[in-house]
Amino acid sequence: MSMKAILAAGLTFASLTAGAVQAEQVKIGIAAEPYPPFASLDSSGKWVGWEVDVIGAVCAAANLDCVLTPVAWDGIIPSLTGQQIDAIMASMSITEERLKTIDFSDPYYNTPAVVVADKSMDIAATPEGLAGKIIGIQASTIHQAYAQEYFKDSEIRVYQTQDEANQDLYAGRIDATQADSIAMADFVASDTGACCEIKGTVADDPEILGRGAGAGVRKGDDALREAINAGIAKILEDGTHAEITSRYFSASIY
Amino acid sequence: MSGLKSLMQPHRILLMALFGAFVLWCALSLRWDWIPKYAPLALEGLWTTIWILVVTTVLGFLLAIPLGLAQAIGPWYLSAPARLFCTVIRGTPLLLQIWLLYYGLGSLFPQFPWIRSSELWPYLRQAWPYAVLALTLSYAGYEGEVMRGAFSGVAKGQLEAAKSFGMPRFTMFRRIWLPQAIRNVLPTLGGETILQLKATPLVATITVVEIYAVSSRVRSDTFIVYEPLLLLAAAYMVIAGLIALAFKRFENQVPERR
Amino acid sequence: MVLEWLGLAESAALLSLSAPGWGMNLLRGLANSLQIAFGAFGMGLMIGLFGAYGKLYGGPILRDLLAIYTTVIRAVPELVLILILYYVGTDLINKVAQMLGYGRVEISGVVAGIWVLGIVQGAYATEVLRGAIQAVPPGQIEAARAYGMPAFLTMRRVTIPAMMSFATPGLANLWLIATKDTALLAVVGFNELTLETKQAASSTRAYFTFFLAAGGLYLMVTLCSGAVFARIEKWARRGQPSLREGGS
Numbered sequence: 001m002s003m004k005a006i007l008a009a010g011l012t013f014a015s016l017t018a019g020a021v022q023a024e025q026v027k028i029g030i031a032a033e034p035y036p037p038f039a040s041l042d043s044s045g046k047w048v049g050w051e052v053d054v055i056g057a058v059c060a061a062a063n064l065d066c067v068l069t070p071v072a073w074d075g076i077i078p079s080l081t082g083q084q085i086d087a088i089m090a091s092m093s094i095t096e097e098r099l100k101t102i103d104f105s106d107p108y109y110n111t112p113a114v115v116v117a118d119k120s121m122d123i124a125a126t127p128e129g130l131a132g133k134i135i136g137i138q139a140s141t142i143h144q145a146y147a148q149e150y151f152k153d154s155e156i157r158v159y160q161t162q163d164e165a166n167q168d169l170y171a172g173r174i175d176a177t178q179a180d181s182i183a184m185a186d187f188v189a190s191d192t193g194a195c196c197e198i199k200g201t202v203a204d205d206p207e208i209l210g211r212g213a214g215a216g217v218r219k220g221d222d223a224l225r226e227a228i229n230a231g232i233a234k235i236l237e238d239g240t241h242a243e244i245t246s247r248y249f250s251a252s253i254y
Numbered sequence: 255m256s257g258l259k260s261l262m263q264p265h266r267i268l269l270m271a272l273f274g275a276f277v278l279w280c281a282l283s284l285r286w287d288w289i290p291k292y293a294p295l296a297l298e299g300l301w302t303t304i305w306i307l308v309v310t311t312v313l314g315f316l317l318a319i320p321l322g323l324a325q326a327i328g329p330w331y332l333s334a335p336a337r338l339f340c341t342v343i344r345g346t347p348l349l350l351q352i353w354l355l356y357y358g359l360g361s362l363f364p365q366f367p368w369i370r371s372s373e374l375w376p377y378l379r380q381a382w383p384y385a386v387l388a389l390t391l392s393y394a395g396y397e398g399e400v401m402r403g404a405f406s407g408v409a410k411g412q413l414e415a416a417k418s419f420g421m422p423r424f425t426m427f428r429r430i431w432l433p434q435a436i437r438n439v440l441p442t443l444g445g446e447t448i449l450q451l452k453a454t455p456l457v458a459t460i461t462v463v464e465i466y467a468v469s470s471r472v473r474s475d476t477f478i479v480y481e482p483l484l485l486l487a488a489a490y491m492v493i494a495g496l497i498a499l500a501f502k503r504f505e506n507q508v509p510e511r512r
Numbered sequence: 513m514v515l516e517w518l519g520l521a522e523s524a525a526l527l528s529l530s531a532p533g534w535g536m537n538l539l540r541g542l543a544n545s546l547q548i549a550f551g552a553f554g555m556g557l558m559i560g561l562f563g564a565y566g567k568l569y570g571g572p573i574l575r576d577l578l579a580i581y582t583t584v585i586r587a588v589p590e591l592v593l594i595l596i597l598y599y600v601g602t603d604l605i606n607k608v609a610q611m612l613g614y615g616r617v618e619i620s621g622v623v624a625g626i627w628v629l630g631i632v633q634g635a636y637a638t639e640v641l642r643g644a645i646q647a648v649p650p651g652q653i654e655a656a657r658a659y660g661m662p663a664f665l666t667m668r669r670v671t672i673p674a675m676m677s678f679a680t681p682g683l684a685n686l687w688l689i690a691t692k693d694t695a696l697l698a699v700v701g702f703n704e705l706t707l708e709t710k711q712a713a714s715s716t717r718a719y720f721t722f723f724l725a726a727g728g729l730y731l732m733v734t735l736c737s738g739a740v741f742a743r744i745e746k747w748a749r750r751g752q753p754s755l756r757e758g759g760s
Contacts, residue, residue: 157461
């Protein structure tokens with residue numbers, strides 16, 4: 001038996017056990033952690049939220065057979081390059097840094113970054129206003145890159161999920177958090193977020209903060225990128241995007 | 255030394271050559287340009303890993319002694335809780351324990367506003383006290399079970415001899431029972447400490463910046479996946495090797511039984 | 513008193529199995545955890561059996577390779593191994609598949625979890641089984657050989673049954689490690705019990721309720737398997753004189 005034959009046999013075995021489908025199914029990677037109102041798990045084990053609806057609409061418009069595949073956020077790019085998923089649609093901002101590793105579709109939403117802190121705290125969304133304070137941020141996000149670049153006089157604590165940072169803001173372990181404005185608006189409107197308010201928008205830096213959230217695909221996977229682009233264009237044009245947005249938000253976020 | 259001779263067998267030389275080639279390949283064809291930038295952070299992380307390891311093993315071991323003693327000879331109202339504690343700690347994943355302590359306790363703070371004005375608050379805000387607490391309890395749970403066996407393993411005749419000399423109970427414990435019990439567990443202690451080392455990266459999930467967290471940081475900043483992980487694995491292997499070596503030395507200094 | 517009762521009622525509602533409660537999610541996570549633990553334990557046993565035989569009877573190169581395998585696996589934290597094996601492993605399989613002209617091989621989370629934890633378990637199982645095989649009185653194996661019993665038959669009919677009683681305590685320990693190690697897959701985003709618990713807890717902010725419930729589930733698994741392994745050990749020791757004198 002040649003080496004190749006052995007490998008082939010092993011692979012057939014692996015594919016059998018894996019229940020392999022060498023199919024046209026597109027695995028859309030989403031963050032396995034709740035990120036309301038974009039994507040969160042309800043108690044029946046279903047993913048719901050604005051982004052989940054948009055993924056459904058884009059896939060339908062582009063005629064793709066999509067499956068949602070939850071992946072740990074801080075390993076989501078390795079999962080894409082390691083081929084465990086085919087595309088990332090997890091509110092990932094299109095940044096220069098990420099473009100070195102993966103490709104992006106056109107953006108499908110864009111929101112500014114804000115700083116949230118306890119109502120009683122005297123905090124502004126500037127390096128001076130946050131000096132000496134403890135800021136919690138989610139790992140592997142534009143916010144982490146931004147905070148490390150600009151808030152050098154603050155203590156930065158890195159969380160695996162934004163939800164954990166929110167929880168610690170509520171617990172009082174951190175003074176402030178920087179995150180996406182929509183997600184934060186949702187948080188301060190919740191019971192736990194009642195402690196806190198949005199202190200302001202951080203000064204823009206397109207280099208770090210990117211130009212909106214897009215679908216990440218492997219470098220060179222142009223077919224999928226084009227298909228997703230077409231899907232996004234279509235739902236923007238026929239009003240599906242606006243319709244989904246109106247179900248969750250009062251204003252457009254495109 | 256005979257060790258050198260056994261290393262010089264032809265197949266070992268071949269294996270070492272292959273290993274050398276692998277290291278060379280790693281050094282040349284993988285990306286290491288991030289190292290200078292992250293070296294200070296990595297050293298800090300390494301230091302955090304080491305002090306957490308040392309503090310939690312020492313505290314955990316001190317806690318394990320009463321736990322083992324209570325299980326070995328304690329009355330039921332001491333032995334039952336001790337046994338329950340060991341069972342619970344050993345029966346649930348450490349990750350769950352860490353999250354319960356950190357997020358569970360954290361969710362209680364807002365309900366008790368006086369906590370925030372207490373003197374402990376600056377510590378309660380940090381992550382490391384929870385990490386130290388969780389790892390200490392975990393080590394105590396595992397080691398308490400080991401100590402129970404060690405205490406019961408001390409020969410009865412020795413204790414009876416001490417008693418017949420009229421030695422006070424505490425002196426007997428300090429001079430005879432405890433030293434022998436510790437000598438009984440010494441061979442396993444090194445292994446248990448390595449297990450504890452392997453548990454330390456879990457505290458990175460509650461924002462403690464130890465060496466595992468530094469490698470995650472490199473991964474998230476630069477999108478380089480394998481190189482930091484390989485270096486991390488190598489670092490843990492070196493630390494584990496040093497622990498094994500230290501315990502072997504320590505063990506050799508303790509005279510053999512019989 | 514009433515408050516406490518009310519507090520418990522709230523927890524019970526959160527944990528209820530039907531839709532607004534999250535009980536079903538926890539049970540689904542538990543099923544996933546157990547599935548992976550079973551698979552990993554089984555795979556670990558297979559690796560361990562081959563590894564133990566390789567370490568005892570294999571050639572010098574095989575022995576050295578196995579020594580490297582068990583040393584490395586036992587010195588590097590499981591969390592790091594899981595990340596390396598999870599990313600490298602699937603990457604590698606896909607690269608090989610593409611090299612051979614196959615399409616991409618889909619690897620489900622369960623399969624990835626099983627093989628990652630299986631490799632880790634294998635290293636520990638190798639040591640446990642090696643010790644157990646060595647504890648079998650050599651005369652028994654020599655007798656089988658003297659009767660001209662083929663090697664595989666000797667292994668199946670003599671060595672394995674005779675070593676079972678020595679191996680069970682160690683294997684029981686390994687099984688418990690397997691169930692608890694599944695929790696580490698939460699870090700790569702696999703929906704086992706610990707991650708399901710965290711999701712439920714952070715969605716409802718009832719951290720204590722859910723973490724304690726999950727702890728209870730893990731504990732239940734531990735205690736049940738403890739009872740099962742005690743029976744297995746008793747069965748494996750049948751016909752042997754009692755070894756129970758003065759504790760472990």
